[in-house]
Amino acid sequence: MNKSSIIILLFLLIFSKNYSQFHKLPENIFSVKIKGSNQDYPVFNLSDKIFFSFDDLNTKKSSFYYKINHYDFEWKPSKILKSEYIDGYDDNLIESFDNSYNTLIDYTNYQISIPNKDLKLKISGNYSISIHSENGDFLFEKKFSVLNKMISTNIKIKKSSDLEKIDSHQNIDISVRCDNCNKFNGNSSDLKLVVVKNNNLNNFRVIEKPDYFLNNTLIYRDISFKGGNEFLNFDSSKINSTNVKVYKTELNDFYEIYLRTDIDRTDSFYQYNPDVNGSFVINKNFNNPEIENDYSLVKFSFKPDRIDKKNRVFIIGEFNDYKITNKYELKLNNNIYKGEFKFKQGFYNYKYLSLETDGRIKKYSGNFWETQNIYIALLYHKKLTEKYYKLISISETSSVNIKN
Secondary structure (H helix, E strand, O other), rough: OOOOHHHHHHHHHHHHHHOOOOOOOOEEEEEEEEEEOOOOOOEEEEEOOOEEEEEEEOOOOOOEEEEEEOOOOOOOOOOOOHHHHEEEEEOOOOOOEEEOOOOOOOOEEEEEEEOOOEEEEEOOOOEEEEEEEEEOOEEEEEEEEOOOOOEEEEEEEOOOOOOOOOOOOOEEEEEEEOOOOOOHHOOEEEEEEEEEEEEEEEEEEEOOOOOOOOOOOEEEEEEEEEEEOOOOEEOEEOOOOEEOOOEEEEOOEEEEEEEOOOOOOOOOOOOOOOOOOOOEEEEOOOOOOHHHHOOOEEEEEOOOOOOOOOOOOEEEHHHHOEOHHHHHHHEEEEEEEEEEEEEEEEEEEEEEEOOOOOOEEEEOOOOOOOOOEEEEEEEEEOOOOHHHHHHEEEEEEEEOHHHH
C-alpha cells in the first residue's frame, strides 16, 4: 500500500468514527417526552397507559406516522414479528394534535396514547415509538421498557475500592432474590443484567453473569461507573424574568434568554448543585401546559480551560436524548463557545462535551464520587426456546446515600 492510500484510509477511519457519533434530529421537533410511569426511568406494566408527545415548530402542517419497535436487552432489534408483540397494527397516522395558544412562537403539539383503538402491547421488553414522515422516512424515536415483574432486585451504591478511582468513581452492588435461581441462570436460559445511569440509554453496562449465589440470591458486585458531576441547569418557566442563571431577557419577535457564562469543571472541586439528573420539566403553571407554554431562544456561552479549534462543542441532556447533533452545537467566538437554541418554558438540565478529531468524547464536568446520580437495574431473561428477552425486574436508587 502506497503512502497516499494509507493517508486516505486513515482519513476514512477517523471520519467514519466521528460520523458514527452523530445523530440526526429534525430541526423542527422539540420537547419529546414519554409520560405515565411512576419512576424516573420510562418503564410501564402492560396494563399501564403510555403517553407520548412532541412539538412541531414548522408552521406548515405535517402528517406524522408512528411505529412500535421491540428490542433486546442492549437495544438491538428483536428477531420477532410485529404480530408477536403488538395486538393490532402500527404505521398509524397521529390523529391527536393541538395548536399552540397565545404564544409568540407557533407550534403544534402531537400526542399518542397506548393502548389505543389501533394497537396494544402484548409482551414485556424494550420498545420504542418511532416517528415517520408521510413518505415513510424515519425522523426520530423515543425508547421505553415494559415490565413483566417476577422477582425483586436491590441496589446499593458505594465509593470505589480501587485507590486510583476512589475519588472519581461509584460502584454498584446488586442482589436479585429468586426462589429457584437455577431456572434463570442454568444452561437452558439466559439472564442479562443492565445498569443504566441517569436514564441515559447511551450510558449503560451489560453484566453477563452474577459473581456468585448466596441463599437464593444472585449477587453482582462492584459494577463501576464514573461519578460524573451534577448537571448544569436553567429555569425559563417565567419566561420574561431573570434568576440565578438567567441574567437578561429580551422581547423582540419572540423571547430571548441570556444565560450566564459556564466554565470548565474538569479540574475543579465538587460542588453540590441540585439537579433532575439530566431531565427536563415543562412549566405546569397553565391550564393546558402542552400548548400554552411559549418557546424562547436560549443563549449559551461556555469557556473551557483549554481550546482546540479542531474539536466541536455541544450541549446534551434528556431534551435531545443525550445525543451529539448539529442541532445543539456551539461555535467558537473570541475564545468562548456560543450557541442559541429553542426551548419550551421549563426547567432544564444540560452538560457540555466536545467531539475530538480522533472520535473521542471529552466531557467538561469532571468525575466525583459525591455526585448524586440515579442508577436503574434492569433484569432480562430468555429461555433458549424463546425468541425475545423479557424484562422481569427493575429497581432504581439514588446515590444520595452513597456509602463512604
